[in-house]
Amino acid sequence: MKFLGSTVLVAAMLASASFVAASGHNDVHAPALRRHNSHHHNHKKSSCSASAGAGGKKTHKNKKSSSDNGAAASATNNAAKNAAKDFAKSSSSSSSSSEEHSAKSSSSSESSSSSSSSSSSSSSSSSPNKKGGKAGLCWANANGIPIDNFMGGDVSWAYSWSDTPGWDGFPIDELMYCPMLWGYKNEATFKKNVVQNQNGKFNKHKCAMGMNEVNQKGQSIMSAAEGCKLMRENLMPLKDNGWYIIGPSTTNAPDGKTWYQDFQKTCPDVFNKIDAIALHYYATDVNDFKKYIQDWHETFGKDLWITEFACQNFSGGAQCSKDEAWQFGQTITSWMNSQSYVKGFSPFAVLQDLQGVSEVNRLSNGNNPTSLFRMLTGAL
Ligand SMILES: *[C@@H]1O[C@H](CO)[C@@H](O)[C@H](O)[C@H]1NC(C)=O
Secondary structure (H helix, E strand, O other), rough: OOOHHHHHHHHHHHHHHHHHHHHHOOOOOOOHHHHHOOOOOOOOOOOOOHHHHHHHHHEEEEEEEEOHHHHHHHHHHHHHHHHHHHHHHHOOOOOOOOOOOOOOOOOOOOOOOOOOOOOOOOOOOOOOOOOOOOOEOOOOOOOOOOOOHHHOOOOOEOOOOOOOOOOOOOOOOOOOEEOOOOOOOHHHHHHHHHHOOOHHHHHHOOEEOOOOOOOOOOOOOOHHHHHHHHHHHHHHHHHHHOOOEEEEEEOOOOHHHHHHHHHHHOOHHHHHHOOOOEEEEEEOEEEEEEEHHHHHHHHHHOOOEEEEEEEOOOOOOOOOOOOHHHHHHHHHHHHHHHOOOOEEOOOOOOOOOOOOOOOOHOOEOOOOOOOOHHHHHOOO
């Protein structure tokens, strides 16, 4: 979903901005907010992640209109605003993140087994996620809902479509947090909060993500050459210090793969150094989803993180029924858990307002996870 991505991002930024304001920090997120205002507000789509929505929709099966995208973005914005409001209301930063647990040592899934085909990128290192489970949170709520309620099962990591989690109480010792260079809109704050603050508390896991849906209008859309420059300037300095770098994400529209092929060709120095690629996927056929993931792995030889996905048709077709969404999610998460080259996955959206994404994908009700969320994350 294209829109999702941006939307979410915006939401996250809004939430974090409000948090920041509340806490007396500075305005790091201001630029993002401003941008946000300029977004379109139409469409629907959701947002867990910022980008997934649109791409997904368009994608794959029908390359349909890009109009959907806009919708998603706007949805996100609203979500962000709501999250920000909630956050402000509950200003107490309660999250008691107890410290610790960090490593459950169990990490079974983490074996850094590199997968098969990947010959090309040799630089990959094992994931810095030491907790074990592959499931993660697309978390744009800041402190608006209690993250502790979503940390059961295999949940071991989170991202926020931004360069900070958005509130000071994020349980950084319990969840691996990966800051994201969403695109140009947060380049300045990414430099400040990540590149120039590598030992900051939210950077302790040394994991960072590239741009959100680089092939999607309404998201971070840019050429491979532009992406090359952004990655080289902002993510490679981290890589040089041993960070784990997840490359830009794309939607599952056909131009996502061609974007990466261009990137590989025009930016081999960066391409070869990234540890993994992020994918977003929105469609309804789980076998197509598996094939899509396998194809990316075979084509690029990289480990993969599926950082937004939902059982969703963004092209005007029928949506999944509740049962179909359950089956889709159960099948794909179980399969991803068994693929060594899939290092992480985060279903779209722990958000109250799904902004256009079908309700059958709902992961939270108020402060609580739905049974779908718990199933997807191994907490059922
Ligand atoms: C969405 O529905 C349309 C219309 O039925 C169909 O052509 C398309 O393949 C579907 N797309 C996805 C991604 O499932």
